[in-house]
Amino acid sequence: MKIAKLVGRNLGRRKARSVMTVLGVAAALCLLVAVDSLASGLAGALQSEDGARSLVVYRKNRYCPQTSILPEHYGARIAAVDGVESLLPVQVFLNNCRASLDLVVFHGAPPEEALAQRDLRLVAGSLDGYVSERDGALVGRSFAARRGLEPGDRFRFGDVDVRISGVFASSDSTQEGVVLVHLAGLQRAARRLGSVTQFDVRVAEGADPKAVAQRIDALFATAEEPTDTRPKSAHLESATADLVEMLRLGRWLALACLVVVLTLVANTVWMGVQERVRELGVLRAMGFREGHVLRLVLGEAVLLSALGAALGVGGALLVLRFTHISIGTEGIAIPLEADAMVALRGAALALLAGAAAGLLPALQSARRPVVEALHA
Amino acid sequence: MSLIELRGVTRRYTKGEHTVAPLVDVDLDIEAGEFFVLLGPSGSGKTTLLNLLAGIDRPDGGSVVVGGTDVGAGRSKDLARWRAAHVGYVFQRANLVPVLTAQENVEMPLWLTDLPAKERSRRAALALSAVGLLERAAHLPKQLSGGQEQRVAIARAIVADPELIVADEPTGSLDGESAEAVLRLLARLCTERGKTIVMVTHDQHAASYGTRLVRLEKGQLTAVEVAPR
Structure with missing residues (x-):
């Protein structure tokens, strides 16, 4: 809790930079949630409960x-x-x-x-x-x-x-x-x-x-x-084949979103620790251990991504909830379903990306010899 | 037994292709309660010696024993724990954390203890009171003068009640009046609280506050006679 106090305050040092990073993470997470919602909607549509006993007779x-x-x-x-x-x-x-x-x-x-x-x-x-x-x-x-x-x-x-x-x-x-x-x-x-x-x-x-x-x-x-009779699930699969292809592209976009999160947070945290190498050295001289510095820097990275995730995932959920966006093809409307799992998955991925982004600067800061840090 | 014992201490650095040895086979004893002043020209190794005493650097040869602990050996995290309990470090600049108030800055070394928040706060207030800045407890460093910042840094150094306070040119960036206040404070900590102070300076006036003066030059220590104040 004591380190957490410093983590929060440190993000306030360069407010504009922190805010821009949080907004960037939020935008990336919004897109990621949209893609995941489409995947969830599509999966939900294809796993309809009565699909097994339902057939669709279509023109061949x-x-x-x-x-x-x-x-x-x-x-x-x-x-x-x-x-x-x-x-x-x-x-x-x-x-x-x-x-x-x-x-x-x-x-x-x-x-x-x-x-x-x-x-x-x-x-x-x-x-x-x-x-x-x-x-x-x-x-x-x-x-x-x-x-x-x-x-x-x-x-x-x-x-x-x-x-x-x-x-x-x-x-x-x-x-x-x-x-x-x-x-x-x-x-x-x-x-x-x-x-x-x-x-x-x-x-x-x-x-x-x-x-x-x-x-x-x-x-x-x-x-x-002539007719072509297929199980409803197969009919839906066929009708939504284009969406599946779009989703494949969407998944690459989602991956790119995670890379954006990682890069944004890493850049901000890296700049943050470079600006206070000496200060971190003073902490070590006071008796703070490598683990404390590691937690401090990692905490900043995770907090940045958590704030961005909260804003991005929350925003995406609100937009999807109130606009009821769906994407349709060949007469099948697939709703973008942003449920709790989609939100949790997005938030967890953002936190993981944030932690990964903070790991290198955190390790570098923690392992820098105290004397070297004090002379920075 | 002395509080600080250096035996055959050597410290070398590599700068580019050259090896510099600011300390060569140095022996030194500092008694508890001394106000020990280390003089010497720039680059003579004063800060290196201070860092060795504070356990943030390790010698290439010899031993540095402080209060019975060999601070040249041991694991990094054990040394960090030792520093937190036994050493207060005052730098040339205050080096306060700018986003924390004076009170919070002083409290930081106590974050490493198991003390409850109330007790940490009480001790930080006592330390601030000792340096005459209790009324500034809620101020951020940018709202303090240079001298006040340095006094807060001293409060931070003493809050965990360490036996040893090391000060690296603590008045180097202060005006005359502020420097005087800081020196008087360090002297008082020595005489009234029995703290052992090891101060590095190249200022003769600051040095005059010491009870023992030693000059470090070309890797060797030589005693300097103390003029009565």
Whole structure:
């Protein structure tokens, strides 16, 4: 505690330098947390609980909802396939098939079936308007927060004009970025009457999802619009492949952030100890041991990075919490999930980088002969 | 037995291609309670000798025994512990930590003890009181004059109640009045508290406060007669 008092005061000697270092560390940590949040969001989306028993029937060789067009009447034949428990025809309408920070995704589906098949928990408003009114809609929690939508609001996008009946949460994070509307209304707005983008299939308990997928695809193998049926997790993996690539780049950026933290802190601490070589020598002459000097200098490095981490991680958490940023591709919105683990990981990495940055100047200061330090 | 015993002490430095030996086979005894003054020209090895006594440097040959401890041997951390308990060092400049108050600066050597905060604070206040600066306890070094800073440094040197106080030209950067105050303070510590003072100076007036004067020149010590003050 006694050394800690000096650690804190020492950072106040060159306030501007310390503040700039802390801000630099904070900026780097903000970026690092953003990348980690995307990784966490992506991992969460791909590890959806019901992924194992859910299949997505898509148009073969199509990779974007705007080009996947299947006749709606396929539904009846798919529902009759052995092992299919339930089926949800879904028309997807979106503003952008490529990677986007402001993805708007409408899922048009029969309301009762959507409520039965999807894991939705109403957090505001009511279901009545959605079920009974043709322009009723439910919006996912993160989309509502991002767009500032509340029950009773109207939301218009292109030719789609809906009234928000309620806001829902879901254990499937990708659902929380979706606007759920009536199938017929969306088909009209998208000028795709009689067709859907995909069928969400629920496999019966005990049935082999792979075998069910093969049976479905075999039904339409020679049709004009052949299907490609995959487990939901595989479908998501395929749809988010671009994001995974971006994430790979993001991880390099995160590594660069850590190097920035290390360099900033090392530079500041190094300059700090160079300016007071004699003072550290006086401490040693007084009886302070090498370990005390080591702790003092390391403490300064760790405190700088801790302040930066607190500011950067805290700032990133606040921004992500209140803006509900998500990144979408091919109609799948991946929320940036900054949970406690992401925060702890960011802070721990910053502290480790700070300690590593302070190690060399700390060792050099601690091991410098006292007489040499006093003559500096 | 003397408080300080130097036997056959040699200290050499390498400067570039040359080896300098400011101390060659030096023998010296200093009794407890002495105000010992070391005189000599610049570069004669006065500070080197002081550093050896304070246990922050080691001889290349011979032994330096202070209060029964061979301070030329032992591990670095053991010597640091020994210094904290037995030596107070006063430098030419006060070398106070600029971000700590006078009280906190004085308290620093006590950080190395197990004393509770209250007791540390009490002892620091006593030390500041002894140098006449208790009312300046909350001031930062930049708010003190040069003489006051040096007195705070003396308070820092005595706060842990060491037997030995080494002072390396403690008045070298002070004006006449401040220098006089510092010298009187050191003399009082010697006469009233029984501290052993070893002071390096090249100022004859400062030297006149000593009870024994020795000149160091060309690696050898020679006694100097003390003129009565």
